[in-house]
Each structure stands twice: as C-alpha cells, then as structure tokens.
Amino acid sequence: MATVSSNQAKEQSSFLTKKLLPWTLYALILVTLLHFYLNTLSFPPSPQPQLLHSLNSHSSPHSPPPSDDEKGEDTSCDYFNGKWVRDKRGPLYNGTTCGTIKENQNCITHGRPDMGYLYWRWKPNECHLPRFDPLAFLNLVRNKHLAFVGDSMARNQLESLLCMLTTASSSTLLYNNDSNKFRRWHFASHNVSVSLYWSPFLVKGVEKSNGGPDHNELYLDHVDERWGADIGEMSLIVLSIGHWFLHPAVYYEGGLVLGCHYCPGLNHTEIGFYDVLRKALRSTLNGIVDRRGGKGGSDGVGVIVTTFSPAHFEGEWDKAGACPKTRPYGKEEKKVEGMDAEMREIEMKEVEAAKVKAKGIGGFRLEALDVTKLALLRPDGHPGPYMYPFPFSNGAQERVQNDCVHWCLPGPIDTWNEIFLQILKKWEEQHRTEE
Template sequence: MAATSTNQIKDQSLSLTKRLFPWTLYALIPIALLHFYLNPLSFPPSPESELPHSFTSHFSPPSEDEKAHDTPCDYFNGKWVSDKRGPLYNGTTCGTIKENQNCIKHGKLDMGYLYWRWKPNSECQLPRFDPHAFLNVVSNKHLAFVGDSMARNQLESLLCMLATASSSTLLFSNDSNKFRRWHFSSHNATVSVYWSPFLVKGVEKSSSGPDHNELYLDHVDEKWGGDMGQMDLIVLSIGHWFLHPAIYYEDGSVLGCHYCPGLNHSAIGFYGVLRKALRTTLNGIIDRRGGKGNDGVGVIVTTFSPAHFEGEWDKAGACPKTRPYRNEEKKLEGMDAEMREIEMEEVEAAKVKAKGIGGFRLEALDVTRLALLRPDGHPGPYMYPFPFANGVQEHMQNDCVHWCLPGPIDTWNEIFLEILKKWEEQHKSEE
C-alpha cells in the first residue's frame, strides 16, 4: 500500500508539472522579450537632468576594426546599424544648435534615432569622430561653410562635436546669424559660416519685394567670394533653394525662369541652373586660388540631402518614421538622384580643369544616399518646444528637411574628417 501511495503522489506531481510547465514558459517569454527590448538602448536624460558621462568628451577610443584601413575606403555606400554608444554631445551642452533642430530640448520622445552608425560596405570602418584629430588637421587654418541652411546644419553639428574637446570664441555674428565666425585658440583654427543659398550672386524673394528669387549665374556671390583669399578649407552645400520660383540671368540678360506664371520668360526648370551655379562657383575658386604663389585650398561639395515629407507640412505625422530605411526599402531616384548626379559630375569636371594646379584639392562629400535612408532623424513637429503639450493641433508645422542635433548629420562630419586626414597624408608624401 505504501508503494502504491508513493507512486500515486509521483504521478500527481508529474501531472501537475506537465500542466504548469507551458504556463511558466509563456510567462518567461514576454519577460525575456521585454529585457531584450529595453537593454540595448540607453536614452539620454531630459534637458533638466545632469549630462551623463557617455556624452562627455571622454569617449572610448576606436577599436582596431574602426581604425582607418591602408587602402582607399568607400564611405558612401553602406547601411545604418545599431550603435549603443550614442552621440558625443546632447542638446543641452552645445550653445550653437539652432533652436529648430534642438529635438532633445524640445521634448522629442522617441530618441532611437540617436543610436545608429553608418557602416560602409567596404572592408573599412568609419571611425568615431575624434575632435582632437579634427582640430589638429585644421590647426592654423580657416574653415568656411558656404551655402544654404544645410551648410549651417552641418557646421553646427561640427561645432558641437568640437566643443567636447576645446572651447571656442564667437568672433562675429550678424543680426540674422547667417554670417558667423568662431576661433579655437587652442589650435588657432577659425570656423565660419556664410549664408549663400545659390553660391552665385542672388537676390532672395521677400515679403516686401518680388515673390521669386533672382540668380546671376555667371557671378560668384561676393558675400563669401570676397573672403575667399582667407579660406583654407571650403565646404559648399546647395540644393533646396533651387526648387523655389526664380528668374535666371546670364551675360547681362534673362536666361529663363522656373515656375514664373504671368512673366514673359521661357521656363527652363532648375536642373541646368544648379549645374551652372556650381560650375561658376568651382571655376571661380580655381581661378582665384589655383596656380603658383597661393598656399592652396581644399574644397568639399556636400551633395544634396533629401527631404522625407510623407504628409502635409502643416499636419501631424509629416515625417513619422522612427527607424532608418533598410537598403532594399528605399531607392535613390527622381529629383534626389538628379540633384546628386549633377553635383558629382561638376566635381569631376572641376577636378579635370584643376589637374596640375598645385595646392588645389576637391572632393565630393556624397551623403545623398546615406541621408535618404534616415527618415527618422528630422525634427518634424519638434522644431518647436513640446508641440503636443496641448494635444494634436489642426495646423502643426513640420521640418522634414533639416536634421536634429545630435543626429544623422554628425556622420557627414565623420566622413569629412576622414577626407581631411587623407589630404594631410597626401600633402606629407608630396613634401
């Protein structure tokens, strides 16, 4: 009887275990998934909290696989991959961020956009930005960003990353902040921004004047061209302003116009105009700075950065994505591809013209595709502070063109640094 009783207890215990096991498993699965979901990301603090150690300049040095490879690297084709480290800075530690791009300060809740890095397809890795290395390369030089608001966006990204290593002094700023200059006394380096949305001479549309732009395609804009002789490095960025209505002039007469109903001018679109403007600019730099007797100049052309509007610009959800596109999800085509192609072709044509001219260096910072894959990095409604504090409004302006700071545009400057390091090595080998 005792043995029978013992066997019955074992059978009951085994039966109970079999019944409970599936329920235990079901309970553990969501716990494990929750742990996996939460652990990879370590989000930055709210604007009111103290800056964590991970956002200071004391970042970890690049690993061996992140160091530059001896062979030339193709930094412009690759994919965005998850990166737990996050950016070097945040919106509360850099005073040069334009308010409309300060997404963290303005309460952007989904900050997953901060945790991606660009991984090239080539054997090379793109190293994490090293502010000390950048300052060493631009020591005793004047670096100028020239162009539209995308040039300013890239400039402010660079200043924020450099601020993690060295302080700067604002030397000059006009009332609109469109022309500013900083000095890094630690390296005697000067960084400037020049507002020139066409690079060539232009008159911008205004509420008190004509409702179209006027471009003079055979004249460099002297608002920056007049200082060209003082510049050692020039970063050019144009594109979006060429989409606006405009009248174009060349050789003292009207060449045509873009979207000018009611005016007696031939409509010629803007692609050819973009080409002419960039050609005039690059030829102007070659003519003024090339040849013997000059110390030389390095020129970077940052290619067109696509917008990501999926809805109306003044409605909620205009750029709703919260993750990068995968390569197969988004193709570079249409206007974005055309704008990039024009800029790449003009860079190559200028290289041919400048061949044999000592001290002149030119490279395209071909960010169009890697920018296309980042629909999650724009301010959207967070171009204004806490846009949903009073609920979703009927009209809500969105910015799906510029980039949050910190954000994807920091990668532009990581690649920029690699180009400068390559030029520095070439210069040393030529001595």
C-alpha cells in the same frame, strides 16, 4: 472549544494574509522592474552616459575606446555606400551641452520622446567609418580658416561640427551678423577659425521678400561676393546648395534674362532648375580655382561639395506633410531616384569637371561629400513637429508644421562630418607623399 479553535484559525489566516500580501506585491514590482531593466540594457534610452564619459575621461576626452570593428582606418575606402547599423554608444553631445544648435533642430530639448534615432551608425560596405575624433580634426586644421558656405544645410552641418569639436576644445564667437547668417568662431587651442556664410545659391542672388517680387533672382555667372570676397583667406571651403533652387526664380546670364522657374505672368521662358544648378555650381568652382588655385603650396585650398540631402515629407510639406518614421530604411529598401538622383548627379559631375580644370595646380584639393544615399535612408532623423518646443503639450493638434528637411542635432548629420574628417586625413597623406 471547537468554536474557539475555529476563530483562532481564522485570525491566524488573516494575520498571514496581511503579512504576506505586501511581500507578494514587492516581489511582483521587483520582477517587473528587472524585466524592464534587462530589456533596455541593449539599447540605451538617452545619450547622457556617453556624453558624460566623453567630457569626464582624462585619457580620452573626445570619445570612448574604439570597438573592435572600428580599429584601423582606410582613408581610400568608399565611405558612401553601406547601411545604418545599431550603435549602443550614442552621440558625443546632446541638446543641452552644445550652445550653437539652432533652436529648430534641438529635438531633445524640444521634447522629442523617442531617442532611438540617436543610436545608429553608418557602416560602409568595404571598410569601417571611425567615430569622430575632435582632437584629430582640430590638429588637421590647425592655423586654418574653415568656411561653410551655402544654404541652411550648410549651417546644419557646421553646427554639428561645432558641437562635436567643443567636446574637446572651447570656442569663442568672434562675429555674428544678419540674424546669424554670417558668423565666425575661434578655437584658441589650435588657432582655428570656423565661419558660416549664408549664400543659398553660391552665385549672386536676390532673395524674394515681402516687400519685393515673389521670386528669387539669380545671376549665374557671378560668385556671391558676400563670401567670394573672403576666398583669399579661406583654407577649407564646404559648399552646400540645392533646396533653394526649387523656389520660383528668374535667372540672368551675361546681363540678360536666361529664363525662369515657375514664374507665371512674367513672360519668361520656363527652363526649370536642373541646368541652373549646374551653371551655379560650375561658376562657383571655377571662381575658386581661378582665385585660389594658382597659389599652390601652403597657400592652397581644399574644397568639399556636400551633395543634395533628400527631404522625407509624407504628403505635401505645406499641407500637414510629416516624417513620422522612427527608424532608418534598410539598405535595399530605398533607392536614390527622381529629383534626388538628378541633383546628386549634377553635383558629382561638376566636381569631376572642376578637378580636370584644376589638374596640375599645386595645393588645390577638391572632393564630393556624397551624402545623398546615406541621408535618404534616415527618415527618422528630422525634427518633424519638434521644430517647435513640446508641440503636443496641449493635446493633439489638428495641424502641426513639420520640418522633414533639416536634421536633429545630435543626429544623422554628424556622420557627414565623420566622413569629412576621413577626407582631410586622406588629403594629409597625399600631401606627405608629395613633399
């Protein structure tokens, strides 16, 4: 009898174990999932929810309602000194919804695994920078021709703007020539044309090629007519140069060789590139003032000079240099210095000098988009190895080329255009008071 009771007890114990074990496992899994969910709520893993909101909301197709700290605007504020702070909302668009992103900057579709770089916004010290409003931008440039002129950073900024504008209105590509170097889009809803002009020096230049000399040639007293010929039809011009001046080059002025930069064996005087950058930008701004500044009124022109955007290579760019950081620098963690500071200072001074030249000319606006500091603080915003699709899909590579100059789209460069919009609003306010 005792033996039977013992066997029954063992069978009951075994039955309870089999019955309870699955529920115990389910409970553990549930606790784990709940822990993961609660720890990710405060920092969204991807931009998809924000994107879907911006596309599907009938009341506000371009952005969610502003947060309390963004209500109200002050277009007279200094937007260029501040810090990067976390932003739960993420960008207006992603790499799959915007068809104009250059492939090398499409970090999301190229498999970049970390999404944290998308969830930061720029917070100026003295005011709040509002989220980009594509309809407000399009209304301000209605019936106008906006031209981005310069190097690949000009293209990077243009593609960022197009991606944000197309969340509110569709565009049509009207023109494409020379490997995407010269393109034009049209927003029929507002009769707005947006163009890209490849001109890495702004002045006349002959770029080095495989079949020619191993240096660039710059003619510092002549505007590049590949874009200069169209100045008369441009309402807004965004200029961006800098990085191409680091390459070997021979410089001409007044038909004579002025000197060169890194040209061993050519028997020219080495003069570096700082003064050359100054001369090139001066010739460009003077050329715009001379060709358009005197027209005044509704035929006037607005000019934006986007300042130098620093690179973030850790090591030599051509020797496996990389930009592996995944978060911004703190406000006081990094200072603008060395070459970055020199390039920025030259550009800022030339803008101020051109303002003096254009003083009293009606309908002429000129402003520096001083992004150098806020760009310096974003080492995490570059494509890095994801300039190529899934660079580690076959395992670790001994050497992968990194892009630590251009910016992921979406990414920090979207902020350039948020400030650009505030400049346009300020100009509009000034125009109303002058009438």
